[in-house]
Amino acid sequence: MLQFLNKSLKSSNTFQLDVIADRVIELSDKADLSAAIADLSSSEGKRMILGGGSNVLFSGDYNGTVLLNQLKGIEVTGEDEEHYLITSASGVNWDGFVETSVKNDWYGLENLSLIPGTVGAAPIQNIGAYGQEAGNLIESVTSYDILNRTTFTLTGAQCRFGYRTSIFKNELKGRVFIINVTFRLRKHFTPILGYRDVAIRFEERESDGILAAEVREAVIEIRKAKLPNPAEIGNAGSFFKNPEISTAKFTALKQKHPGIPAYPIGNVVKIPAGWLIQEAGWKGRRYKNCGTYPKQALVLVNYGDAHPSELLELKEMIKTDVMEKFSIKLEEEVNIID
Numbered sequence: 001m002l003q004f005l006n007k008s009l010k011s012s013n014t015f016q017l018d019v020i021a022d023r024v025i026e027l028s029d030k031a032d033l034s035a036a037i038a039d040l041s042s043s044e045g046k047r048m049i050l051g052g053g054s055n056v057l058f059s060g061d062y063n064g065t066v067l068l069n070q071l072k073g074i075e076v077t078g079e080d081e082e083h084y085l086i087t088s089a090s091g092v093n094w095d096g097f098v099e100t101s102v103k104n105d106w107y108g109l110e111n112l113s114l115i116p117g118t119v120g121a122a123p124i125q126n127i128g129a130y131g132q133e134a135g136n137l138i139e140s141v142t143s144y145d146i147l148n149r150t151t152f153t154l155t156g157a158q159c160r161f162g163y164r165t166s167i168f169k170n171e172l173k174g175r176v177f178i179i180n181v182t183f184r185l186r187k188h189f190t191p192i193l194g195y196r197d198v199a200i201r202f203e204e205r206e207s208d209g210i211l212a213a214e215v216r217e218a219v220i221e222i223r224k225a226k227l228p229n230p231a232e233i234g235n236a237g238s239f240f241k242n243p244e245i246s247t248a249k250f251t252a253l254k255q256k257h258p259g260i261p262a263y264p265i266g267n268v269v270k271i272p273a274g275w276l277i278q279e280a281g282w283k284g285r286r287y288k289n290c291g292t293y294p295k296q297a298l299v300l301v302n303y304g305d306a307h308p309s310e311l312l313e314l315k316e317m318i319k320t321d322v323m324e325k326f327s328i329k330l331e332e333e334v335n336i337i338d
């Protein structure tokens with residue numbers, strides 16, 4: 001377990017913000033877990049857990065202790081006729097985990113390729129992309145309760161996964177350290193081609209002949225064409241959630257804005273936040289040292305030397321303009337760290 005004082009977090013957050021943490025504990029050995037958590041919970045000031053830093057916006061220097069999760073290890077922990085149970089330590093890189101799964105013929109994760117971050121953060125906001133969500137494949141999550149100093153396991157159902165949410169973003173927010181996640185992955189591959197971008201790639205193919213590695217490759221290509229690479233330009237992916245509104249509100253909005261895209265889900269209608277931001281005039285617009293990505297307005301980017309306050313100002317201006325134009329309140333997907 002390594003410790004650093006007054007350490008820059010620039011390389012530990014994908015917005016690449018040069019904020020300083022009072023103290024950083026790097027946890028890479030599971031044997032050090034309880035000592036690290038004890039240290040974290042007894043430390044003065046604020047405390048937080050950081051994985052890949054790809055879903056956080058620090059609002060300034062961090063006056064407290066950061067536990068940087070680097071626990072590694074993937075193992076097969078069970079199987080039945082149709083599935084493998086695969087348990088991954090929480091500090092494993094998410095895309096490395098997807099790659100390992102595809103190579104070993106453990107199926108289901110392909111559409112979630114190239115999402116940055118760690119396995120341990122995947123259940124927190126129930127990461128999703130191209131018609132798949134991590135929660136659909138999670139068998140259980142084992143965590144350490146920081147207050148009670150006990151380890152406990154929740155089943156997938158107990159995690160209460162929803163659209164970019166789970167119990168870890170609600171009742172258990174800030175209370176647990178996720179140690180490992182067990183996935184129920186299939187032995188037989190069935191491609192998920194519901195999303196237009198993915199479907200187009202395979203429209204002339206019989207679904208039986210499509211390989212998991214091909215779907216992974218296609219998803220990687222689509223993502224690279226659309227989203228900024230955080231290694232080149234600081235960002236945290238989609239900054240806001242896609243809002244869900246009532247059918248009545250949608251009908252009224254459609255009269256005023258006939259081009260509004262919509263995805264009905266049960267009693268509500270999901271509206272792409274990127275479209276709302278674009279129509280509010282923010283697509284590709286710069287503000288001080290930050291702005292929105294020209295190819296996808298939902299992604300806020302740091303053009304190099306942005307101060308956290310500039311990104312906070314930008315996201316507030318976007319929220320205000322979307323509210324004024326559409327009477328829709330955008331909600332942050334990214335975790336703001338005060």
Ligand SMILES: Cc1cc2nc3c(=O)[nH]c(=O)nc-3n(C[C@H](O)[C@H](O)[C@H](O)COP(=O)(O)OP(=O)(O)OC[C@H]3O[C@@H](n4cnc5c(N)ncnc54)[C@H](O)[C@@H]3O)c2cc1C
Pocket residue numbers: 014048049050051052053054055056069090115116117118119120121122124125126127128129176177178179227228229230235236237238335
């Ligand atoms: C270019 C880009 C594209 C993206 N695309 C997608 C996408 O398609 N779909 C999607 O859903 N997300 C996407 N994201 C968001 C992000 O990749 C995911 O939310 C990811 O799961 C965050 O993982 P992380 O390890 O970086 O979490 P961090 O940013 O380090 O942490 C996020 C939150 O989880 C907490 N946390 C992290 N690890 C633990 C742990 N072990 N125990 C307890 N709490 C913990 C942190 O305290 C923090 O509150 C994208 C981000 C980027 C930069």
